[in-house]
């Protein structure tokens with residue numbers, strides 16, 4: 251990308267806002283977002299990320315983007331993961347290990363069923379929407 | 381097929397103890413009975429951070445938040461909400477009541493947290509500038525560069541009433557104004573990311589989760605004061621934060637949001653990273669600037685203040701990471717918006733790193749004026765393992781303890797000072813009945829004695845002497861006169877130390893002595909440590925009535941100081957015992973106790 255002008259920045263913001271809202275990342279309509287702050291990584295977020303990629307590959311699921319984010323503040327239940335699938339509420343899972351990651355793909359992404367006992371609430375509403 | 385509704389039942393410890401399991405079972409039963417079992421999924425979740433109002437049930441996608449739900453309510457919830465689609469008003473959380481803390485109108489208040497600084501942490505990919513831009517990133521910079529004069533920018537900070545989050549709480553606009561008003565061809569902007577407080581990690585998490593917010597804010601400051609160069613001073617112990625900053629800076633430069641002629645405005649601004657070796661004193665602003673210039677990190681007397689004469693004798697604005705992260709939002713939404721959040725004394729929010737003996741440790745961001753009780757019990761879920769709350773240390777090694785008496789004090793700059801603690805950077809360490817307050821004071825003082833740079837006498841010698849006295853007390857050799865000596869040295873250190881490290885390091889001692897004087901006296905007069913922490917003052921004893929003579933403890937003891945024959949009560953040789961506590965954990969019969 252080259253340097254942009256004010257106009258281009260505004261255009262870029264609009265475009266990306268749409269994409270972020272629809273969560274439409276390069277044609278993928280679902281997203282698995284792994285919390286990769288120091289706390290998450292120390293609790294094993296890297297293994298979890300790898301497991302997601304592995305299971306999605308095994309199941310030949312191609313509409314799910316796996317991305318990273320920072321700390322959500324739920325350090326006591328790290329690693330944390332947010333799962334966004336169309337038609338389902340955006341869900342935050344905590345205490346996710348490789349086995350739970352596998353379960354999330356099988357049950358939440360494929361079966362459209364929440365995985366019980368690992369759901370946590372986002373600690374705050376989003377001020378961008380307020 | 382996806383479900384029509386999802387019912388989330390809190391399965392956290394607090395709600396569990398108020399029959400949330402029963403609620404869960406009843407809901408399943410009712411869904412079954414009323415024939416909607418395959419239209420709703422009912423799941424158990426972790427703590428919603430609202431335990432005081434538990435048990436909590438949340439129904440999606442409507443986002444209805446039900447509190448104090450009883451198992452008997454299951455029938456109505458299914459019949460009304462799920463089948464007829466009408467919320468059960470009686471059980472909904474009263475949003476009006478919660479609105480008293482933060483007055484920004486249209487926010488759902490059942491969540492006590494309000495995130496300005498952490499607005500993007502956990503939402504965006506910090507290594508993708510597009511996601512930051514999509515969430516109004518660099519919109520404040522646009523405004524600052526094209527629509528605002530330096531005076532306008534500073535005026536907005538003044539209206540906002542933003543005060544520094546690095547510890548001292550100095551009004552940010554004033555600092556910027558000092559620098560702006562000094563004539564100088566070269567000026568600097570510095571971000572203090574040294575974060576040396578034990579237990580604090582909010583600055584690290586902010587940089588890891590949202591590095592662009594700091595870059596954007598520093599550039600805005602550059603425009604406001606007329607600086608073209610910024611430095612971020614960050615400890616080398618934060619490799620991930622450094623990496624994310626480097627990625628963010630590279631991406632900003634590529635888009636021309638950093639560097640020459642930003643967005644075609646003609647304004648230049650660049651930022652460099654400086655790594656610190658991780659000395660606590662290097663977080664003190666004058667020492668930090670020395671360190672950036674390549675000197676040994678030691679404080680120098682103020683005035684002149686950095687805002688007037690800082691790096692290479694040039695005007696330098698230095699702010700804390702959290703202070704910076706607030707600025708793009710203030711410029712974008714306006715100072716007025718910001719000034720409505722919080723209480724009268726302090727505006728905006730504060731991020732705390734909640735750690736220690738708490739159920740839900742983590743990063744929390746709350747409006748100023750929230751009470752400690754809300755943080756500990758609602759957000760933190762209360763004290764871990766059902767123990768009793770004793771105190772919270774705020775302000776790290778410069779602060780003091782807050783006891784249960786003051787749990788309802790609003791947390792803001794003024795109120796904390798009034799009760800003898802301080803905001804500090806935002807570490808919040810929760811202590812329970814098992815913590816010895818003399819030991820806690822010793823821990824913090826030990827830290828500051830280690831970290832003192834040694835430049836001035838009151839801090840270098842005073843701290844060490846005070847530590848020696850505390851050790852004497854925890855060894856059971858203290859006298860009542862020692863308490864007076866501690867106070868005397870503390871007063872001298874407060875008055876005569878050069879920097880705030882020395883001036884504030886007696887605070888934990890003075891504060892624990894004030895609120896827990898009886899514990900000091902127990903150590904000195906009774907030669908006892910009530911919490912059972914100070915090794916020299918406790919002994920492990922076996923109750924012969926309870927001991928079955930199983931020999932388990934004797935086999936585990938690392939120094940073999942337990943003797944006795946099989947099926948006969950055992951005894952511990954106190955002269956050899958190292959008080960490691962292994963035996964107490966081993967005994968299945970609860971025969972060993974601390975005395």
Ligand SMILES: Cc1cc2nc3c(=O)[nH]c(=O)nc-3n(C[C@H](O)[C@H](O)[C@H](O)COP(=O)(O)O)c2cc1C
Nearest residue numbers: 544545546572575576663664665699700703880881
């Ligand atoms: C011993 C000592 C350590 C400090 N450590 C930090 C630190 O780690 N981070 C920080 O932002 N401020 C720290 N400060 C406060 C800074 O001196 C300074 O007040 C602050 O960076 C100003 O920024 P603010 O106005 O945005 O709060 C420390 C002060 C002292 C005396």
Ligand code: SF4
Nearest residue numbers: 834835836839879882
């Ligand atoms: S008060 Fe302590 S840390 Fe500060 S300059 Fe003096 S010796 Fe150094």
Ligand code: FES
Nearest residue numbers: 392395427428431
């Ligand atoms: S345990 Fe249910 S809200 Fe905390």
